[in-house]
Amino acid sequence: MPVISLPVIWIIIIDIFAWAFFHLFISVLCLRLPLEFFLKDTYWFKIFRWERSGQLWQKWFKVKKWKSSIIDGTIFLKKGYGKKSLHGSKIDDLKIFATETKRAELTHWLSILPAPLFFLWNPLWAGWVMILYALLFNLPIIIVQRYNRGRIQSIIS
Template sequence: MQVISLSLFWTIVIDIGAWLFFHLAIAAICLKLPPATFQNNAFWSRIYSWEKSGVLWQQLFRVKEWKGRLIDGASLFKRGYQKKSLHGTSREDLRTFAMETERAELTHWLSILPAPLFFLWNPPLVGWLMIVYAVVFNLPFIITQRYNRGRIKRMLS
């Protein structure tokens, strides 16, 4: 329900600023999480047997064809871990890469959560469009992380 009524100009400015803030703040918070946070095999990050070690994501979405075009947000932060390619092939390198895909996946799941707040200053239709934006923007990143982590976990086992 729209609580604040703004001009079209200010609504657009606030929408853009709010998304920028939420994306950057969530990414910065997730970057500060210690690696131990991602060692608990949580339900949201676990690779399930039905995912076939990432093969499912390739079959459904042809991930290999477009994943290279996604922006790696790690380049925005000094402490970010680039996930465009492996940093090595040792077991420790693979574990680190898998852990960083969990961090990235969590970042994108959490980046969807603020979308309902946009109903506060947007008309209902635009509020729903913000939810669609949040899902459509973040889902390719989530799918890519699950695809990559499934393949890495298979290599580690």
């Protein structure tokens, strides 16, 4: 049972605006983080051996077939580093691209976190729909970032 009881039309409107707010706020927040923050090799962004330089994501999810259909968030904010294609083939270009995949990955992990808040004003079933939305919207993008970074890191090394 939601903490706040509202008519269905208001719940839908609040859901739409809340998701828009969270997505934009988190995106802007992550865009403000300096590139140096993502240059560190932290455990969170490590491409693990079991990912086989991104090949695992291709094998399980056929990433190459659908990754081009994902809209790059930079078109909405008119800022950031577009990841639809490489910005060059030099080692430094590849390193920057790989680093920017970490920014995108963090943005999408953080974008999942607000989902439980929707239980405050949504009926229980709709709260679970919001959780499902957060996962279905963000996990494919996270998978693409890990796939691309794994491939780039194998090229660099």
